[in-house]
Amino acid sequence: MIRAFHMEIGLLKSSYRDCGIGEISESHVGKVVKLAGWVFRRRDHGAILFIDLRDVYGVIQLVISESIDGFEQLKCVSCESVITVQGVVSARSPETINDSLQNGKIEVIVSSWSVNSYAASLPLQVDSEFSYPEETRLRYRYLDLRRGKLRKNIILRSKIISEIRSFMEAEGFTEFQTPILTATSPEGARDYIVPSRIHKGKFYALPQAPQQFKQLLMVAGFDRYFQIAPCFRDEDSRADRSPGEFYQLDVEMSFVGQEEVFELMERLLKHIFSKYSNKKVSETFERIPYGESMLLYGTDKPDLRNPIKIADFTSIFKESGLAIFVEQIKKGAVVRGIPAPNCGNKARRFFDEMIQYATKEVGACGLAYICFDEENPRGPIAKFLSSAEISEIAKKACLSRGDAIFFVCDVAQAATRISGAIRKKLGLELSLVNNEEYRFCWIVDFPYFELNETTGKLDFSHNPFSMPKGGLEALNGDPLKIVSQQYDIVCNGVELSSGAVRNHKPEIMYRAFEMLGLDREYVNRVFGALIESFQYGVPPHAGIAPGIDRMVMLIAEEENIREVIAFPMNQRCEDQLMRAPSPVETERLLECGIKLVE
Numbered sequence: 001m002i003r004a005f006h007m008e009i010g011l012l013k014s015s016y017r018d019c020g021i022g023e024i025s026e027s028h029v030g031k032v033v034k035l036a037g038w039v040f041r042r043r044d045h046g047a048i049l050f051i052d053l054r055d056v057y058g059v060i061q062l063v064i065s066e067s068i069d070g071f072e073q074l075k076c077v078s079c080e081s082v083i084t085v086q087g088v089v090s091a092r093s094p095e096t097i098n099d100s101l102q103n104g105k106i107e108v109i110v111s112s113w114s115v116n117s118y119a120a121s122l123p124l125q126v127d128s129e130f131s132y133p134e135e136t137r138l139r140y141r142y143l144d145l146r147r148g149k150l151r152k153n154i155i156l157r158s159k160i161i162s163e164i165r166s167f168m169e170a171e172g173f174t175e176f177q178t179p180i181l182t183a184t185s186p187e188g189a190r191d192y193i194v195p196s197r198i199h200k201g202k203f204y205a206l207p208q209a210p211q212q213f214k215q216l217l218m219v220a221g222f223d224r225y226f227q228i229a230p231c232f233r234d235e236d237s238r239a240d241r242s243p244g245e246f247y248q249l250d251v252e253m254s255f256v257g258q259e260e261v262f263e264l265m266e267r268l269l270k271h272i273f274s275k276y277s278n279k280k281v282s283e284t285f286e287r288i289p290y291g292e293s294m295l296l297y298g299t300d301k302p303d304l305r306n307p308i309k310i311a312d313f314t315s316i317f318k319e320s321g322l323a324i325f326v327e328q329i330k331k332g333a334v335v336r337g338i339p340a341p342n343c344g345n346k347a348r349r350f351f352d353e354m355i356q357y358a359t360k361e362v363g364a365c366g367l368a369y370i371c372f373d374e375e376n377p378r379g380p381i382a383k384f385l386s387s388a389e390i391s392e393i394a395k396k397a398c399l400s401r402g403d404a405i406f407f408v409c410d411v412a413q414a415a416t417r418i419s420g421a422i423r424k425k426l427g428l429e430l431s432l433v434n435n436e437e438y439r440f441c442w443i444v445d446f447p448y449f450e451l452n453e454t455t456g457k458l459d460f461s462h463n464p465f466s467m468p469k470g471g472l473e474a475l476n477g478d479p480l481k482i483v484s485q486q487y488d489i490v491c492n493g494v495e496l497s498s499g500a501v502r503n504h505k506p507e508i509m510y511r512a513f514e515m516l517g518l519d520r521e522y523v524n525r526v527f528g529a530l531i532e533s534f535q536y537g538v539p540p541h542a543g544i545a546p547g548i549d550r551m552v553m554l555i556a557e558e559e560n561i562r563e564v565i566a567f568p569m570n571q572r573c574e575d576q577l578m579r580a581p582s583p584v585e586t587e588r589l590l591e592c593g594i595k596l597v598e
Contacts, residue, residue: 012057016084016116022058024103028089033108035060036084036116038146039077041127049075053085053108056151061098061107062087068111080119080126080146086112134562138576141567153564157552160276161228164249164548167268173224173251178213180206180230185526190234192244200593206232209545211465212530214252215502218541219533225252228548240494242549242561243573248497252543258485258501261542262442265489265497269546273438273491276555280437285489289445298336298420300446303493304439306427310419311396313337313407322384325368325409336408336419339397340426343404344373351379354406354422362421363414368407372399381407424493438554440491445469448482449515458516462486464509464527466500475511489546491554499544506534 012020017036024033037055049071051062062085064074077083087110098104123139124132126146137144144150165175184191184205191205207213209231217225229250237243253260266285273281286304293300296309313335317325325335343350351369358364370379370390377390385393397405406426408418427433448468452459458479468474469483485501503509509531513523523531552564562568569575589596 020057021053021055021060022102024058024060024089024106026091026103026105029091029106031089032086032111033089034084034086035108037082038126039079039081039083039119042075042079044075053083056155058102060101060103061092062110063090063107064110064113068113070113074113077115078119078121080122080143082116082119084114084116085110134570135576138562138568138570141577145566150563153552153556153558154566156276156556157548157564160272160552160555161548163272163275164268165228167271168226168249168251171224171264173226174222176214176217176222176225176227178207178210178227178229182207182213185212192232192234195592195594197592208233209248210250211463212527214250214543215465215504215530215541216533218252218254218502219536219538221254221539223254226250229545237569237571237573240550240553240561242565242568243571244569247548248545249548250543250545251499252541254539254541256542257540258444258487258542261487261499261501261544265544265546266440269440269489269491269496269551272551273555277438282437282439286441287444288441290443290447291445293443294416295336298416298418298423299493300443300488301490301493301495302441302443303424303427303433304441305433305435305437305492306423307432308339308341308423308426310423311337311339313393313396316389316392316396317407317409320385320389322381325407328409332411333409334412334415336415337393337397338406338408338419338422338426339399340369340404340406341430341432342402343426343430344371344402346371346404351404354425357425358406358408358418358422362418364408364418365410367422368409369404370407371404372401373404379404438491440489443488443490444486446484446486446488447480448474448484448486448512449479451480460512460516462498462500464512465502467503468508468512472505472508472511475508475515479515485542487544489544494550494554496550496554497544497546499542501540501542504534504538504540506531 012023016034018034021035021037035053037053040052040054040059042052043050047066049064051064052059053062064071085108087108090107090109092098092105092107122143124136124143126143129147129149145154168175181194181204184193184203185208189208191208194204194206196202196204210227210229214225214227227250229248230245231248232245235241235243251261251264253264262285270281273279288296288302290300293302295312296302298310314329317335318329320326325333329335354369355367358367368379368381370377370382370393372394382390393399393405399405406422408415408422410418447461448466449458450461451457461484466484466486469485474482487499488495489497489499503512509527510520510523513519549561549564553561556564558564567575567577574580
């Protein structure tokens, strides 16, 4: 949004300019102005030169006649050079009005000019939205940021953060800044570690999140905390996740439970998404238990714009004549069905392509299907099923004539993942996803513990800071059936945030770690300050931390999170612009007591 121009105030007035380009309007016709900016485009008409001058506030046309001093030299000034001009604001003739510019009804007749700096030959064109290779864009990010779309995203990001701050302050929250150099903490990802020169052989860690500090602020009695917090995690890149570092709205509240956190976040997200997007924002935030989400959508990050719901058909196929499924079920497999609306009369090629996607892209052993396009259902497995079994399938999946259904048979974890991918693929292929809305939901009732896929041992499902439902007594039952007061908020298939009602009782934390085979000494060593503080009066508290980058990505309608970050890393976690990570001199390593191993 362009700021309103105030000639009397001179909001942007300096020795180089009277105002920003976007602040000029038709009301200033006839007035002399001094402007500064970049040479955006040039049109040489011989005796008259037209230059589009650009700054961050807008673009305006300059008209330069051969009568002014240095006319020939100005014709040679390259695009993206920075110039200062002085001239009279003039109304354009009706036939030359440019409606694509905010101030396309006016121009400036230049009387004098000077060059502040010359631009060399450009490695990427600023006046084009051409899709240059990402390596080029990140290497010359300062030029890429001059381009319209990316510049708008970064300004949008600034406005959203400012609006979030205003909202949180109006809700009575106090903003804090917590340490960057801290101690390592097991929070679900790898830490970045920083060697200490003063304490050789010891290391700081960059915070994965300000988790312990914000809980300590609740112990300190501050009641409502927030921070636009930088977080650092040594993890792989994804389209919706920036490697290395990211920002989140970190929130913690005392004397609250899950409901109060939900109420606050729903109001905030409705406000932000409604203000900065024209898309419809869901009025209600559906609450979906984790187990139900994994079954119905094949993921704990469901895109509710896709109406397809997965169902379990293990009991039907268990006694069927489809021997290959029966044998797999006996070995512990499950059968999941993914409805395909209005696909019953599609050509064989469609089904072959879905099978190829499942086997080649998602790792399925195969993909069965039934079509309901005729009187008698057809498909490779239809003949192995009785009419009663087929009717039960149609009823359970809410299928009508003209629909089809795909089946996955595998162990539960794989079947969930594969069926979720098939659901997503069908939603896109069949254009079932409404791109003109934001659908939010809460995923609740996460398992407290899970089995580590690598070690096969018990591990925390998210992190050790959540309160189990049922408190200490719950920890006496089957570990894999314990439910955590952990919650995620998801929008259009993107996880925006995790949060939880916190465990504020030392005996529960000790018992939880004991179930993992870790004793009190471990808890005291790793969470020393937090566990000690709980002995001196701690209020019940809960929190959440929506990702700023992901919120902006969704509002800006970008597929890649790097499009809303000013200076992002590439997919290999490299800073192409500043050449990081980089080698460090041996002398500096030795100062920290470090010797590199081949």
